[in-house]
Amino acid sequence: MARLGELERAVMEVLWSADQACTARDIVDALSDRELAATTVLTVLSRLERKGLVRRDRDGRAHRYRPLASREEHVAALMREALDTADDRVAALARFVHEVTPAEADALAEALAEAMRRRGKQRQQEAVQ
Amino acid sequence: MTMAVTAVALAVLAVCLIGPVSHTLAQARWVRREPKAALVLWHAVGLAAGLAALGASAAVALAPLGGGLLGATFTWLSSAVQGDVFSDIGVGHSLLLIATFALGFRLVGTLALNTWRTLRARRRHRTLVDLVGRPWPKARGGRVLDHPEAVAYCLPGLTPRVVLTSGALKLLDEEEVAAVLAHERAHLEGRHDLSVLTFGAWAAALPWFPGVRRARRAVQALVEMVADDRASAVSDRTALASALARFGASRSLSTAPLGALAAADVTTLERVQRLLNPPPPARLARVGAYVSAVLLVAAPTLALLATA
Structure with a gap:
C-alpha cells in the first residue's frame, strides 16, 4: 500500500507538470527510471480516478488523463478544512492553535x-x- | 430498594449531573492544575448522567411488572418476543418506555453517525495530504504543505499524520518545532480525538441541555492542557510557550471567522501563561476527582442491579 501511495504521488507529479493531458504511455516514459509496466500505471490511474483526482477522456484509441485540480488548489482546500471551526471538523483533526482576538x-x-x-x-x- | 426509590434517586442524580455538577466543574479552577484528572472526571460525569437518565425512565416505565429492574426487564422482554409488547404496563408506561428507547437510540445513533462522518472526512483529508504534502522525515507520519500561512495540526487515527505548513516551519525555530511535534504526538498517542468525538456527538444529540455543551467545551480545552503537559515532559516547556504565542499572534492577522472564539474556554493566552508559570499540582483535587469518578459510575450501576 505504501508503494502504491508513493506511485500515486509520482503519477500526479507527472500530470501536474505536464502541459496537456497524458496517456498512460506518456507517464510510463516520464517515469522511465522506475521501469513501470503500463498495466501498473493504468491501475494507479484508475485508483486516482476513483478518488476523484484525475479525469479520463477518450482520444482516438487511447485514454488521456488530466488532473481535476492543481496542487495549489488541493493545498488551499486542505487549509480551508484545517481552519474550519465547524463542530464536525473539530473532531476530524486536532489543531495546534485556535483563533485569537486582536487584544x-x-x-x-x-x-x-x-x-x-x-x-x-x-x-x-x-x-x- | 424499591423501583420507585431507585427511579427517584437516579432522576435526581441525572438532573444534578447535567445541571449544577457540570456547571461547577466547568468553572472549577483546580482543573488547570490537574487537567488529566478533570478529563477522567468529565467522562465519568457523562457516563453516569446517561446511565442515570436512561435507568430512571426505564425503572418508572417497567415498575408495574415488579421483580426489580432486571426481573422487570426480563418479564417485559419475554412477553415482548411473544408479540405482547405493551399490554402488561399500560399506555402511560409504554410511552415512557418508547421515550427511553428513543433517547438510547439517539445517543448511540448520533455517536455512530458522527464517527462515520469524522472517519470519512479524515480519510479524504489524509489522502490529499499524502498526495500534495512533502514527506517530513523528522516525524513519523509527518507531512509539510507548501502554504505561507502558519498552521499545524494532526490527523488522528490508525495511520496518523502530523501536518505543518511551510509557513509554520518558517515561523518557528528548531526547539519550537520539536515542542509542537511533541504536543501533536501527545494528542495522537492519548487518542484525545475519541474524547472530543464522543462529547461532540452527545452535544449534537442533546442540543437542549447547556450542561452537555459545557462538557464538550471543557473536554476540548482539557485535552489541549493535557497535551501541553505531556509535551512539556519530553520537550522544552518555554519553547512550547513561545511556539503557541507565535502561532497565536500570527493567526490573528488572518481574518478569523467570528464565533470561532466561543469554541475554546481556555484561550491560547491562558495556555501560554499556564506554561510560563506552571500552577502547582493539586494532589487532593486529583485524588478526589479519581475517587468521585469511580463512585459516579458505580452508584447508578449498582442501584440498577440491586433494585428489588
Whole structure:
C-alpha cells in the first residue's frame, strides 16, 4: 500500500507538470527510471480516478488523463478544512492553535517576549555549565 | 430498594449531573492544575448522567411488572418476543418506555453517525495530504504543505499524520518545532480525538441541555492542557510557550471567522501563561476527582442491579 501511495504521488507529479493531458504511455516514459509496466500505471490511474483526482477522456484509441485540480488548489482546500471551526471538523483533526482576538494577539506578543527572554537565559545557563 | 426509590434517586442524580455538577466543574479552577484528572472526571460525569437518565425512565416505565429492574426487564422482554409488547404496563408506561428507547437510540445513533462522518472526512483529508504534502522525515507520519500561512495540526487515527505548513516551519525555530511535534504526538498517542468525538456527538444529540455543551467545551480545552503537559515532559516547556504565542499572534492577522472564539474556554493566552508559570499540582483535587469518578459510575450501576 505504501508503494502504491508513493506511485500515486509520482503519477500526479507527472500530470501536474505536464502541459496537456497524458496517456498512460506518456507517464510510463516520464517515469522511465522506475521501469513501470503500463498495466501498473493504468491501475494507479484508475485508483486516482476513483478518488476523484484525475479525469479520463477518450482520444482516438487511447485514454488521456488530466488532473481535476492543481496542487495549489488541493493545498488551499486542505487549509480551508484545517481552519474550519465547524463542530464536525473539530473532531476530524486536532489543531495546534485556535483563533485569537486582536487584544489577545497583543497579549500573546508580550508573552512571546517573556518566553524568549527566559529561553535566552536558559541557553546562557546551559552555556555556563 | 424499591423501583420507585431507585427511579427517584437516579432522576435526581441525572438532573444534578447535567445541571449544577457540570456547571461547577466547568468553572472549577483546580482543573488547570490537574487537567488529566478533570478529563477522567468529565467522562465519568457523562457516563453516569446517561446511565442515570436512561435507568430512571426505564425503572418508572417497567415498575408495574415488579421483580426489580432486571426481573422487570426480563418479564417485559419475554412477553415482548411473544408479540405482547405493551399490554402488561399500560399506555402511560409504554410511552415512557418508547421515550427511553428513543433517547438510547439517539445517543448511540448520533455517536455512530458522527464517527462515520469524522472517519470519512479524515480519510479524504489524509489522502490529499499524502498526495500534495512533502514527506517530513523528522516525524513519523509527518507531512509539510507548501502554504505561507502558519498552521499545524494532526490527523488522528490508525495511520496518523502530523501536518505543518511551510509557513509554520518558517515561523518557528528548531526547539519550537520539536515542542509542537511533541504536543501533536501527545494528542495522537492519548487518542484525545475519541474524547472530543464522543462529547461532540452527545452535544449534537442533546442540543437542549447547556450542561452537555459545557462538557464538550471543557473536554476540548482539557485535552489541549493535557497535551501541553505531556509535551512539556519530553520537550522544552518555554519553547512550547513561545511556539503557541507565535502561532497565536500570527493567526490573528488572518481574518478569523467570528464565533470561532466561543469554541475554546481556555484561550491560547491562558495556555501560554499556564506554561510560563506552571500552577502547582493539586494532589487532593486529583485524588478526589479519581475517587468521585469511580463512585459516579458505580452508584447508578449498582442501584440498577440491586433494585428489588
